[in-house]
Amino acid sequence: MLATTDLRGRPYDPATVLPRAETDVAAAVPKVMPILDRVRTEGARAVLDLGEQFDGIRPPSLAVPAEKLTEALESLDPEVRSALEESIDRARKVHAAQVPAGSEVDLGEGALVENRWVPVNRVGLYVPGGRAVYPSSVVMNVVPAQAAGVASLAVASPPQKDFGGLPHPVILAACALLGVDEVYAAGGAQAVAMFAYGVADDDGTRVCAPVDMVTGPGNIFVAAAKRALLGTIGIDAEAGPTEIAVLADGTADARWVAADLISQAEHDPMAGSVLITTSPELARDVVAEIERQVPGSFHEEQIRQALGGPQSGILLVGTLDEALAVADAYAAEHLEVHTVNPLQTARRVTNAGAVFVGPHSPVPLGDYSSGSNHVLPTGGSARYSSGLNTVSFLRLQQLIRYTETGLKELDTKIAALSTAEGLPAHGEAVSLRFR
Ligand SMILES: NC(=O)c1ccc[n+]([C@@H]2O[C@H](COP(=O)([O-])OP(=O)(O)OC[C@H]3O[C@@H](n4cnc5c(N)ncnc54)[C@H](O)[C@@H]3O)[C@@H](O)[C@H]2O)c1
Numbered sequence: 299m300l301a302t303t304d305l306r307g308r309p310y311d312p313a314t315v316l317p318r319a320e321t322d323v324a325a326a327v328p329k330v331m332p333i334l335d336r337v338r339t340e341g342a343r344a345v346l347d348l349g350e351q352f353d354g355i356r357p358p359s360l361a362v363p364a365e366k367l368t369e370a371l372e373s374l375d376p377e378v379r380s381a382l383e384e385s386i387d388r389a390r391k392v393h394a395a396q397v398p399a400g401s402e403v404d405l406g407e408g409a410l411v412e413n414r415w416v417p418v419n420r421v422g423l424y425v426p427g428g429r430a431v432y433p434s435s436v437v438m439n440v441v442p443a444q445a446a447g448v449a450s451l452a453v454a455s456p457p458q459k460d461f462g463g464l465p466h467p468v469i470l471a472a473c474a475l476l477g478v479d480e481v482y483a484a485g486g487a488q489a490v491a492m493f494a495y496g497v498a499d500d501d502g503t504r505v506c507a508p509v510d511m512v513t514g515p516g517n518i519f520v521a522a523a524k525r526a527l528l529g530t531i532g533i534d535a536e537a538g539p540t541e542i543a544v545l546a547d548g549t550a551d552a553r554w555v556a557a558d559l560i561s562q563a564e565h566d567p568m569a570g571s572v573l574i575t576t577s578p579e580l581a582r583d584v585v586a587e588i589e590r591q592v593p594g595s596f597h598e599e600q601i602r603q604a605l606g607g608p609q610s611g612i613l614l615v616g617t618l619d620e621a622l623a624v625a626d627a628y629a630a631e632h633l634e635v636h637t638v639n640p641l642q643t644a645r646r647v648t649n650a651g652a653v654f655v656g657p658h659s660p661v662p663l664g665d666y667s668s669g670s671n672h673v674l675p676t677g678g679s680a681r682y683s684s685g686l687n688t689v690s691f692l693r694l695q696q697l698i699r700y701t702e703t704g705l706k707e708l709d710t711k712i713a714a715l716s717t718a719e720g721l722p723a724h725g726e727a728v729s730l731r732f733r
Pocket residue numbers: 348352353425426427428429430432435456457484485486487488515516517518519520537538539540565566569631672673674675676
């Protein structure tokens with residue numbers, strides 16, 4: 299588990315030495331196309347059939363009845379309820395602070411451009427539920443959507459065999475706690491298609507209205523469906539199998555670093571855990587700790603596969619600058635920084651979905667309770683994407699507010715540009731107003 303590559307004292311290209319999952323979302327797209335087509339043409343029946351096929355149980359109904367949400371909340375373990383409430387409370391504070399202010403820019407007499415943020419009208423939020431169930435992802439999807447002021451939101455999560463084909467009861471309880479009343483027992487690509495196209499029963503009764511945007515994490519089939527349906531719907535970043543990178547020097551605690559690497563490996567055999575370190579001693583001790591901590595763990599087999607896969611490993615580098623270059627090239631979903639001066643190091647990182655600063659900010663804190671969002675870009679997409687946040691659910695719309703005086707001021711300039719572009723009708727549309 300966790301093979302070490304020693305990069306010290308030899309030239310290398312940071313981008314080519316990275317351990318990375320062989321997850322190829324593009325290759326999964328043709329696999330999900332027949333699923334998307336079936337949902338588009340057959341509607342709700344197809345979603346139920348596919349639930350039976352892939353989740354092993356046919357949901358009693360696609361839309362979860364309201365009383366099931368109430369029952370789930372009433373029977374929720376009080377300790378879990380209190381933990382969810384704490385997580386919601388902190389997340390609400392952080393996401394409320396992300397609401398951007400609009401602006402009005404005065405460009406001269408009668409010339410005003412207003413920047414205004416408008417929420418997406420209707421969104422579909424995906425909450426995974428295959429290998430594990432994720433009530434925390436209900437919080438991470440719903441809180442920013444609500445902070446943005448989205449008027450209509452629906453949640454989908456796979457039907458569970460152990461719960462009569464409903465989504466997991468803690469997921470239903472989390473929806474009820476957050477005031478979400480539209481929940482569907484649907485998973486994978488069929489859930490994304492249901493949101494994108496909307497679905498009706500065989501008699502034409504609408505079951506789920508189409509949404510404008512789908513967000514949320516999921517496995518490769520969810521990511522492939524989102525990619526294939528982009529255009530029909532808007533999507534957030536691709537948040538696929540989890541990754542953690544730890545950037546550490548010799549001051550790091552090997553026991554803690556190993557535990558954090560293992561924590562994300564338990565999600566998925568395709569999860570990636572990477573240690574980037576300047577310390578050969580730490581590298582050695584982390585391997586020893588992993589050998590000590592993994593045996594007997596709850597998801598031992600899955601963890602072994604994740605830590606033994608090509609997407610995981612240790613990169614031993616010569617200097618902190620090299621460690622930072624490798625971390626930036628990797629663009630981890632989560633980057634933990636365990637160095638002598640972690641804040642200073644963290645501020646130098648440019649590519650990461652979220653940065654966890656110092657030994658007391660481990661990734662599981664962010665997964666559940668820190669107030670930050672855990673729906674984060676994977677597979678290197680942190681180079682150009684943010685994690686899910688309030689702005690993900692907002693659009694910047696500009697109101698162009700010119701008067702006759704403001705327009706007149708630009709008449710000849712617009713005419714010059716329209717002539718230069720060979721589009722004289724543009725200039726004419728302005729000039730005729732002043733003749
Ligand atoms: N990056 C993030 O922000 C983030 C957050 C939470 C979870 N995750 C990741 O989300 C993933 C969750 O995956 P999961 O599998 O547990 O749940 P999931 O809900 O994403 O996927 C389960 C669904 O996959 C579909 N499916 C399974 N096998 C299929 C097949 N052969 N063909 C077509 N469809 C199939 C089924 O319809 C099933 O409902 C994990 O990889 C986890 O690491 C990521």
